[in-house]
Amino acid sequence: MIETLKKDKTVRWIILGFLALAITGNFMEAWVQNNIMFGLARGLAVLGLMVLWRTGLISFGHALYFGIGAYAVGLVDRNLGISDIFLRLIFAVGASAFVGFLLGFILRKYRGIFFAMLNLAFSMVLYGILVKVESLGSTDGFSVSQTTILGWAPENKYALFAAIVIACAIGAVLVQCYLKTALGSLTTAIRDNELRVEYLGFSVARAIHVKYVMSAGLAGASGALLAMALGQVDPDSMVNWPVSGELVFITVMAGPGSVIAPFLGGVVFEFLRTYAFELAPEAWQLIVGGTLLGIIFFLPMGLWSLLERIWKRRGVSS
Amino acid sequence: MLAQVLTIILDGLNYASFLFIVSVGLTIVFGVLKILNVAHGAFYAWGAYAAAYAITQASELGYPDWIGFLLIFAASIIVGLVLGSIIERLILRKMYAQDEVLIALATFGLFLVLEDIILVVFGVDPYFAYQPMAVLGNVVIGGVFRDVYSLTLFALAVVVAVGCWWALTKTKWGKLIAVVIYDREISQAMGINVSAVYLIVFIVGAMLGALGGAYVAPTTSVAPGFGIDVIVLSFAVVVIGGMGSIPGALIGSVMVGVLRAIAVHQFPELELFVVFAVMAGVLIIRPEGLFAPPKARTI
Amino acid sequence: MKKLFTRGVIRVSALAACCAVGAMMAGTASAKDSIKVGVVTFLTGPAAGPFGVPGKNGAELVIDAINAGTLPAPHNSKGFGGATMEPVFIDEAGGGAKQVAEYRNLVEKQNVDAVIGYISSGSCMAIAPVADELQKLTIMSVCGTPRLFEEKPRSHVFRTQGNAVGDSIAAARYMVEMFPKMKSYTGINQNYAWGQDSWKFYDLAMKKLDPASQASDKPQFPKIFSGQYSAEISTMLLDKAPVVHTSFWDGDIEAFMLQGLVRGFFQQKKLVSVVGGSAVDSLGKKFPDGVVLGTRGKYGLLVREDMSDPLNAWFVTEYKKRYDVYPLGPSYQYAKAILYYKLGMDKAAKAAGGSPNQDQVMSALKNMKFNSFDGEVSMSLGEGRQAVHPVGYGITKWNAKKGEPGIEKVKYYGAECINPPAGTLSEDWLNQGMPGAKCN
Structure with missing residues (x-):
C-alpha cells in the first residue's frame, strides 16, 4: 500500500502542493490567507461530492452534513467546552458520518434527480428545525470559541490555516487511496452501467452507501473547519439550500478530474466572490452566475481540465 | 367547527392553486426535455415584474382596474416567448447531450444572471399592483372574509390543469410530445421535428412560470429575490407528485397546500418544514414520487 | 531517489513562488487627510428597497454634508476629525458566513478605518466576534437583537440603535x-x-x-x-x-x-x-x-411634520430634496451611525491634537451622549457601547x-x-x- 502510494503521482503532488501552501501561508496578506482557508475548508465537502459525482450521483442537500459538522463543533464547544481541533473534528465527522450512515440506507436506492432532491428534503427539514430552536440562537446562530491545538491557543490565524491545509491534504490522500481500491475503482463503472457491476459480483447499493457515508463525513469535516475559521454557526450560511447549491457549483466548476481539483475550485470560488462583491456590489450575482454558465459551456469538465490541457501541451512541446 | 374546517380547506386549496400554477411548467419541461430548470424561478420573477410594471403604469395612465387581468396574461405570454425562446435556442439547445446535473446547474447560473438583470431593469424598489385584487373585493365564506381574487386563482389552476390535460391527450401536438418523451432518437428518425417540439414545450413551460408570477403579483409586494423561494417550493411539489407528471403536480400541490393550511391553523410552529417533511415522507415510501411516468431502463 | 528529491524541491519552490504572488497582492494604506469606511447595507434582495437603499441614501447624504461641512450647528465642522470620508458600499445579502468573509476583505484587503452598517441581527452577531478579533472599530446601525451586548462584552463594537x-x-x-x-x-x-x-x-x-x-x-x-x-x-x-x-x-x-x-x-x-x-x-x-x-425611534413618519428640532428639519428637507422621497427609519439609523463616528473622530482629534488613533476614537465614542437627527442618544448600555433613545x-x-x-x-x-x-x-x-x- 505504502509503495503504491509513493508511486502515485497525485499523492506526490498533493503532499508537495499543500506543503508549499502551508509554508507560504505564513507570508500571505491576511485576506489572501483567509480566502484560501475558507476555500480549502469548503473544498473538503466538494471532495466528497466529487466522489459521488463520479458515480453519477449529485446531492442538492449536502448542506445537511455540512451543517451537522458545523453545529457539532458549536455544540461540543458550548456544552462540553471542547476547543481542541482534533476532538472537534472527531465529533463533527462522527456525527455527520453517523447521520449519513443512517440516511444512506434510504438514499442508496435512489439515482439521478431523485437522489439530489431527497437529500435536499432532508437538509431542509434540519434547516426548519434549527430555525425554530431558540436555544441555538434560531437564525442568528451562536458563536464558537477559539480553536486550540493540543492545548495550545495560537495567537494568529496561521496555525488554523496550517491545520486546515493539513486536514485537506489528509482528506485528499485518503480519498485518492480509496479511489485506487477495488471498491473505489468501481466509481465510474457504477455511473456507466450498474447492472454490469452487479453481474461482476459487487453490490452497487453497498458501494454507493460507502461513498455516501464518506461524502457525509467529508462535508461534516468541511463544515466543522469552516465553523472554526468563522467562529460562528448559523443555519442560513451552513444548512439552507443555497449552501448545498454552492457546493455543487464548486464541484462542477472544479471538475471531476482529480482529488486536488475541489480545493482549487474552492479557492477560486472564494476569490471570484470577493472580487465580484468588490467590483459590483449591486450585481455580483451576475458575475458569479455568468462564470458558472461560461464554465459549463466552455469547460464542461471543469477548471481542472483546463490545467490538464495546459500540462499536456507543455509535455508535447518539451 | 364546520366553519373552521371549511376555512382550512379553502386556505389549503388557495395555496395549492398557487403551487400548482408555479410548478406545472417545471414538471412539463422536465417531462419532455429532462431538464430540471432552476431558471423557472426567474421566469416566475420576470412574469411578476412585467405584470406589476404594466399594471402600475396602466393605473397611472388612468385605465380602469380590470385591464390588469389582460395585462397579466399579456405579460406572461411575452415573457415566456422572449425569455423561453432565447434561452432554449442560445443555451439549452447546445447542452442536451450533457449530464442532467450539469444542465440543472447551467440553469442555476442563468437564474442568477436573470435575477440581477431584473435589478438593473426594474430597480430595487418594490412594485405594488394591487388593482386587480382590489377591484374584485371580498365575500364571506365560513364566517371569514375571503378575497375573490384568490378564488379566481383557484379557477385559473383548474383551467390550466384541464388545458394541459386536453392539449397532451386530445391534440396532435400532445401525441407528438408523448412520442418524443418516450424515445427521442426514434421520433427524430420517424421525421418528427424534435427540436421544434423542445422549443415549444420550453416556451410553454416558461409562459406558465411567468403566469404564476404575474397572477401572484397583485397579491403581494414584487421585490428583488421574488423567485428564490418558489424554486425550492415548486421542486418539492414536483418531486412529491413524480417528476414530469401533471396529475402528480396537481396531487402534490393539493397535499402540500392542505397540510400546510392545517399546520398554520393548528400547529403554527410546524409551518416552515411541513413541505419538506411531506417531500421526504413521500419519497421514502414511493422513491419516484406519487405519479412517476414509466421509464425504460437501459442495460 | 535523490533525483526525486531534487525534483520535489523544485516543485515546492515553484508552487511557493505562485503562492507568493498571491501574498503580494497588497492594498495601500490611506493617507490621513482622508479616511476609508466600509458601509454595509442590503443592496440586493427583498430588503434592499425598503431598508438597504433608504439606509444607503441616508448615509450618503450625511457623509457628503459632513465632508462639505454643511450639517447644521453644532455639527457643522468639516470632515471626520478633519478628514474626508470615502465610503465603500458592500452588499449585506447572503448570510453570516459570507458577511464575515466580506468583512475580512474590507478590513484586511481594503484597509478601511472603520465599518458602519448591518441591518440583520444575524449579520451583527456574526460580525461582532470578528470585529473584536481583527480589532476594527465597527458601528452597527440597525440590527435589534439584545444578545449583541448581553451575551458577552465587546471590545470594538458599538451600536447606535436601541435593541428590540x-x-x-x-x-x-x-x-x-x-x-x-x-x-x-x-x-x-x-x-x-x-x-x-x-x-x-x-x-x-x-x-x-x-x-x-x-x-x-x-x-x-x-x-x-x-x-x-x-x-x-x-x-x-x-x-x-x-x-x-x-x-x-x-x-x-x-x-x-x-x-x-x-x-x-x-x-x-x-x-x-x-x-x-x-x-x-x-x-x-x-x-x-x-x-x-x-x-423604532424618532424616525420617519412619526417626526416628518415635526420641524422643531433643527437637525431633524435639516434631514427631512435635504433628504426630500435629494431623493424626492421622505427619509425612512433606516435612513435615520444610518445617518445617526455616521454622525456618531464623526463626533467620536472630532472629539478624539481635538484631544490628540491631530489624527487620532483607533483607541482614542473608541474611548471618545464610549458613553457618549449626543444629539442626532432623531433627538438625544445616550450610549449607556453594554459598557457604553449600546445606545438608548x-x-x-x-x-x-x-x-x-x-x-x-x-x-x-x-x-x-x-x-x-x-x-x-x-x-x-x-x-x-x-x-x-x-x-x-x-x-x-
Missing part, C-alpha cells in the same frame, strides 16, 4: 395605555430570530403591564419572504383576540397589508406594527387608518389635505422607561416586572 426589547416594551406600554379594553392578542412574525424575539418580548411586557391580558395560543410564524399569508390571515380572523402584533418588515409587511386589506382584516383587528414604517409610504392611500405604528408609537391616519400618509396620537417612551439599567439583562429585567423604569 425597547421597541417591544414601548409597543406594550402604548397598547395598555391607549387600548386598555383589548385584553387578548395574537401575533404574526417572521420565523427567524428578529420575529421570535419581538413576539417574546412583547408577550412578556404585556403580561407584566396588564396581568389580565391573554396571549393567543396560535401566534403565527410564517417563513420570512414567503409573501403569501392567506391561511395565516384566516387563522387570525377566526381567533378571538382583537390585537395582532407584528414585527414584519421589508416586502412582507406590504404583502400582508395588501392581502389583509381585501379581506377586511384591519376593520376587525387592531394591528400593532413595530417597524412597518416603510409600508406607509410605499402603499400610500392603501395603507389602512388606525394601525398602531412604530419606527426614546421609542414612539402612533396611530396611522391618512392626511387627506396634503394627500400624504399621516399619524396621530404619537407618544414617546423615554429611554429609561423601556430599557433595563446598565448591567441587567433585558429578559431578567422584564421577568422582574421592569423595576426602576422611569416613565413620565
Whole structure:
C-alpha cells in the first residue's frame, strides 16, 4: 500500500502542493490567507461530492452534513467546552458520518434527480428545525470559541490555516487511496452501467452507501473547519439550500478530474466572490452566475481540465 | 367547527392553486426535455415584474382596474416567448447531450444572471399592483372574509390543469410530445421535428412560470429575490407528485397546500418544514414520487 | 531517489513562488487627510428597497454634508476629525458566513478605518466576534437583537440603535395605555430570530403591564419572504383576540397589508406594527387608518411634520430634496451611525491634537451622549457601547389635505422607561416586572 502510494503521482503532488501552501501561508496578506482557508475548508465537502459525482450521483442537500459538522463543533464547544481541533473534528465527522450512515440506507436506492432532491428534503427539514430552536440562537446562530491545538491557543490565524491545509491534504490522500481500491475503482463503472457491476459480483447499493457515508463525513469535516475559521454557526450560511447549491457549483466548476481539483475550485470560488462583491456590489450575482454558465459551456469538465490541457501541451512541446 | 374546517380547506386549496400554477411548467419541461430548470424561478420573477410594471403604469395612465387581468396574461405570454425562446435556442439547445446535473446547474447560473438583470431593469424598489385584487373585493365564506381574487386563482389552476390535460391527450401536438418523451432518437428518425417540439414545450413551460408570477403579483409586494423561494417550493411539489407528471403536480400541490393550511391553523410552529417533511415522507415510501411516468431502463 | 528529491524541491519552490504572488497582492494604506469606511447595507434582495437603499441614501447624504461641512450647528465642522470620508458600499445579502468573509476583505484587503452598517441581527452577531478579533472599530446601525451586548462584552463594537426589547416594551406600554379594553392578542412574525424575539418580548411586557391580558395560543410564524399569508390571515380572523402584533418588515409587511386589506382584516383587528414604517409610504392611500405604528425611534413618519428640532428639519428637507422621497427609519439609523463616528473622530482629534488613533476614537465614542437627527442618544448600555433613545408609537391616519400618509396620537417612551439599567439583562429585567423604569 505504502509503495503504491509513493508511486502515485497525485499523492506526490498533493503532499508537495499543500506543503508549499502551508509554508507560504505564513507570508500571505491576511485576506489572501483567509480566502484560501475558507476555500480549502469548503473544498473538503466538494471532495466528497466529487466522489459521488463520479458515480453519477449529485446531492442538492449536502448542506445537511455540512451543517451537522458545523453545529457539532458549536455544540461540543458550548456544552462540553471542547476547543481542541482534533476532538472537534472527531465529533463533527462522527456525527455527520453517523447521520449519513443512517440516511444512506434510504438514499442508496435512489439515482439521478431523485437522489439530489431527497437529500435536499432532508437538509431542509434540519434547516426548519434549527430555525425554530431558540436555544441555538434560531437564525442568528451562536458563536464558537477559539480553536486550540493540543492545548495550545495560537495567537494568529496561521496555525488554523496550517491545520486546515493539513486536514485537506489528509482528506485528499485518503480519498485518492480509496479511489485506487477495488471498491473505489468501481466509481465510474457504477455511473456507466450498474447492472454490469452487479453481474461482476459487487453490490452497487453497498458501494454507493460507502461513498455516501464518506461524502457525509467529508462535508461534516468541511463544515466543522469552516465553523472554526468563522467562529460562528448559523443555519442560513451552513444548512439552507443555497449552501448545498454552492457546493455543487464548486464541484462542477472544479471538475471531476482529480482529488486536488475541489480545493482549487474552492479557492477560486472564494476569490471570484470577493472580487465580484468588490467590483459590483449591486450585481455580483451576475458575475458569479455568468462564470458558472461560461464554465459549463466552455469547460464542461471543469477548471481542472483546463490545467490538464495546459500540462499536456507543455509535455508535447518539451 | 364546520366553519373552521371549511376555512382550512379553502386556505389549503388557495395555496395549492398557487403551487400548482408555479410548478406545472417545471414538471412539463422536465417531462419532455429532462431538464430540471432552476431558471423557472426567474421566469416566475420576470412574469411578476412585467405584470406589476404594466399594471402600475396602466393605473397611472388612468385605465380602469380590470385591464390588469389582460395585462397579466399579456405579460406572461411575452415573457415566456422572449425569455423561453432565447434561452432554449442560445443555451439549452447546445447542452442536451450533457449530464442532467450539469444542465440543472447551467440553469442555476442563468437564474442568477436573470435575477440581477431584473435589478438593473426594474430597480430595487418594490412594485405594488394591487388593482386587480382590489377591484374584485371580498365575500364571506365560513364566517371569514375571503378575497375573490384568490378564488379566481383557484379557477385559473383548474383551467390550466384541464388545458394541459386536453392539449397532451386530445391534440396532435400532445401525441407528438408523448412520442418524443418516450424515445427521442426514434421520433427524430420517424421525421418528427424534435427540436421544434423542445422549443415549444420550453416556451410553454416558461409562459406558465411567468403566469404564476404575474397572477401572484397583485397579491403581494414584487421585490428583488421574488423567485428564490418558489424554486425550492415548486421542486418539492414536483418531486412529491413524480417528476414530469401533471396529475402528480396537481396531487402534490393539493397535499402540500392542505397540510400546510392545517399546520398554520393548528400547529403554527410546524409551518416552515411541513413541505419538506411531506417531500421526504413521500419519497421514502414511493422513491419516484406519487405519479412517476414509466421509464425504460437501459442495460 | 535523490533525483526525486531534487525534483520535489523544485516543485515546492515553484508552487511557493505562485503562492507568493498571491501574498503580494497588497492594498495601500490611506493617507490621513482622508479616511476609508466600509458601509454595509442590503443592496440586493427583498430588503434592499425598503431598508438597504433608504439606509444607503441616508448615509450618503450625511457623509457628503459632513465632508462639505454643511450639517447644521453644532455639527457643522468639516470632515471626520478633519478628514474626508470615502465610503465603500458592500452588499449585506447572503448570510453570516459570507458577511464575515466580506468583512475580512474590507478590513484586511481594503484597509478601511472603520465599518458602519448591518441591518440583520444575524449579520451583527456574526460580525461582532470578528470585529473584536481583527480589532476594527465597527458601528452597527440597525440590527435589534439584545444578545449583541448581553451575551458577552465587546471590545470594538458599538451600536447606535436601541435593541428590540425597547421597541417591544414601548409597543406594550402604548397598547395598555391607549387600548386598555383589548385584553387578548395574537401575533404574526417572521420565523427567524428578529420575529421570535419581538413576539417574546412583547408577550412578556404585556403580561407584566396588564396581568389580565391573554396571549393567543396560535401566534403565527410564517417563513420570512414567503409573501403569501392567506391561511395565516384566516387563522387570525377566526381567533378571538382583537390585537395582532407584528414585527414584519421589508416586502412582507406590504404583502400582508395588501392581502389583509381585501379581506377586511384591519376593520376587525387592531394591528400593532413595530417597524412597518416603510409600508406607509410605499402603499400610500392603501395603507389602512388606525394601525398602531412604530419606527423604532424618532424616525420617519412619526417626526416628518415635526420641524422643531433643527437637525431633524435639516434631514427631512435635504433628504426630500435629494431623493424626492421622505427619509425612512433606516435612513435615520444610518445617518445617526455616521454622525456618531464623526463626533467620536472630532472629539478624539481635538484631544490628540491631530489624527487620532483607533483607541482614542473608541474611548471618545464610549458613553457618549449626543444629539442626532432623531433627538438625544445616550450610549449607556453594554459598557457604553449600546445606545438608548426614546421609542414612539402612533396611530396611522391618512392626511387627506396634503394627500400624504399621516399619524396621530404619537407618544414617546423615554429611554429609561423601556430599557433595563446598565448591567441587567433585558429578559431578567422584564421577568422582574421592569423595576426602576422611569416613565413620565
